[in-house]
Amino acid sequence: MALAPWLRDLLTPFIGPPGEPWDPHWPAFYRAYVNAGGHDYPADRELHEIPVVVLDAETTGLDIHDDRILSLGGLRVLGNSIQLGEKFEEYLPTPEGRTVPDTIRIHGIIPNSHRYTFTNEAQLMEDLLAYVGNAIIVGHHIGFDVAMINAALARQGAGPLRNRVFDTVELAKRLRPAGYWTPKETYSLDALARRHRIPLSDRHTALGDCYITAVLWLKLLTRFGTKKGRYLRVGDL
Amino acid sequence: MPNQVTYRVYDFLKEIAPFSYLDREALLRVAERVEVRYQPPDTVVFRPGEPPRDRFFVVKEGTVELYSEDVDGNELLVERCGEQDIFGIRPLLAEDNYVFLARAVEESLLYAINSEGFREIIPNYPRVLEYLVTSMAGSSRYAVEYRAARRQEMAAAAPEPDLMSLHTLHRSRDPVVCLRTDTIIDAARRMTEHNVGSIVIVDDDFRPSGIITDRDLRRCVATGAVSRKLPVTTIMSAPVLCLAQQATVADVQIKMIRTGKHHLVQTEDGTDRTRVTGVISEHDLLLLQGNNPAVIIQEIGVATTASYLRELRDRSERLLGGFLEKEVAIGYITAVMTQINDEIIRKCIKMSLARMQQDGRGNPPALFDWLTLGSQGRGEQLLRTDQDNALIFEDVPEARYPATKDYFLQLAEYITEYLNEVGFDYCDGDMMASNPKWCLSASRWKEQFSSWMHDNTAESMLHTSIFFDYRGVWGDGSLPDKLTDHIFLEMERRSTRFQASLAMAALQNPSPLTFFRNFVVERSGEHKDQFDLKARAMRPLTDAARVLILQAGQGNINNTLKRYEALATIEPQNARLYEEAAKAYELLIRLRAELGLKRNDSGRFVRPGELTQVQRLLLRNSFNPVGEIQKLLELRFQLNFMR
The missing domain is CATH 2.60.120.10 (Jelly Rolls)
Incomplete structure (x- = not known):
């Protein structure tokens, strides 16, 4: 039965937008996120018109179930600009008994250091969803970051991210497929940054990686667009 | 965070x-x-x-x-x-x-x-504001960036530049004022009485309500558009721009640049609601510098020794420094400095003539003129460089020629000696009037020029580039004029080939930039790894201006900037390029003068590293017109076939 529009609007906070899965037990921030909607874009929308958020998570390890997020960085990209003013940067304290020297070496976050202001997972997720909104999420090997975020969301009793997600690795691969000439490891952020001449000075800090990824994203989009001879659309990726 | x-x-x-x-x-x-x-x-x-x-x-x-x-x-x-x-x-x-x-x-x-x-x-x-304001004040990007570069340097050189200024400005002159009810003629009379260029109109409480300057008087009265018996309020500019008493020279400059006003009024609190305490004009600002070209020229006139002339030339160099710092227009600076140099040369000639008298050789046996050559000939010399000069005398009967020439050679010997004492070094290439080759009668000079114009060897071209920019500083101008007429006559007869080789000479200096947009520096010798500002950037521009102006038949224009100015009117289709070239040349003159003053040399060679980043960029930009002008020459004189 189709509800009258006015009734539909009135009921949305309780039953969610039409056609979307909905669970009234979700935390309020997640319901607001789903309600705001607009996460899907038609295939012919040009990418440069859509807000993009470049995300990068630093974690205690690579196990989606066992490991935890240590920090989340995000930068907003609109058109051909990276907006440094609207950054996202939050840190979580390292969970008890989880001081893995290797990861510390990679991302340089010293457990519970006083240099950072820490938040908790619930707040982090709430802030993240408010920041991301309906933007397209872009990242390098972003699948892993999204899985980590979804795991965290699940722990908060919320559903998963609904945004469109694009991986710069995939984009790089399509631009220059792996093969005899391109061994697999050349899709690492370092290798790609080097290939596209992006300085690597702030590697392995939450925002530093975001910045490099954002520049990479813009450069890859342009290369791809030049190949196509037009602006890239959502459906192209 | x-x-x-x-x-x-x-x-x-x-x-x-x-x-x-x-x-x-x-x-x-x-x-x-x-x-x-x-x-x-x-x-x-x-x-x-x-x-x-x-x-x-x-x-x-x-x-x-x-x-x-x-x-x-x-x-x-x-x-x-x-x-x-x-x-x-x-x-x-x-x-x-x-x-x-x-x-x-x-x-x-x-x-x-x-x-x-x-x-x-x-x-x-304040410094950011100053930077931005000066950026805005410039009409061209060259000027703008140039100023910016200067500021940076000044900031680095003098950490407390404003303290000095503060001190001097307190002495701004007492205001000459009149009341709102006074007539224009009253105001004019009072200005004449006090010998000032502006008058402040005050109300009963001595607060400024307007200002009248010489310019206002000229505009409104001389044209007869306004009756002189009307009250001053009809022609005054209001409101007046006010400054507080503690304002610094920098404040004044910024305000003048920003508003385009030449007179500012000082009041007790810097608004027009308090009493007038002083007036500052642009002119005052220049005088504050302590040196003033009129005074120097006057002093040269009464000088009796070469050492005093040298001191005066040193003073004019300080004056030059002040001008450069104040970003006075290059056209004005070169005019002033040329006049000072000319005055010094004339003084040296006078002193030498007196010495000839003392030697018992009497008065000159014929009319003569002293030709300054090269940059001084073009009226572009700012610093003391080598002297390049020649002497021309009236034709005399063949029998008297040797004695006449001998007299002038001795005279030239004395003159160059004096000039050397003043600080104009002897020319390495002996391009001086004391050289028998360059001390000739009018007819022989004509022959000499003809032979240079016919014989297109590299040496002739070098001579051409030096000697063609001559300018008489002693006589009535009739001798140099004869030479000029001759050159143009000659040009009509065999113009193309001579012009083409002149143009070719202008292209002799290779591009100032390497492929990677670095400066081409000298490969060896005393100036290894230095950039030759004169040969690589300035000479192509002066050479090009010379050949183009000769082609246009305007031999009387003897200054690179004026040549480009004239060319822009003669060939409107290339006006932009010529204007750019003039601007670039101005910039180069300025840069060279500053480097020279700083290092106490001719400023000819520069180590790229010693320039600020902005200066480097400006210098680089000035090469664009160099390249374009060279292209134009190549096309116009069809040089691509010749080389």
């Missing part, structure tokens, strides 16, 4: 003026709001006529070119902005649309600085 990316932006900006004037806190706030723009190759950042954005740009990586469009819609390259260069800053200051087209030449990253946030902090940083 600032993050790593902000710090990265901060680190980049802190090296660049005007950001370098901000303190860390403020600059971090600016950096935090930066937007990073990625420009693929050949994409446009903004177009002329577009409304201002709320951001201006700094090139982080890559290159952006600024173009202006001429009436036909052709794009003309105005400037190439490389890493660390700022562009699109106009909208920050004026609600102006963009004037240029900005386009990325290669893949570029730009930092787009938020004007809003930046504008807020400006009031707290």
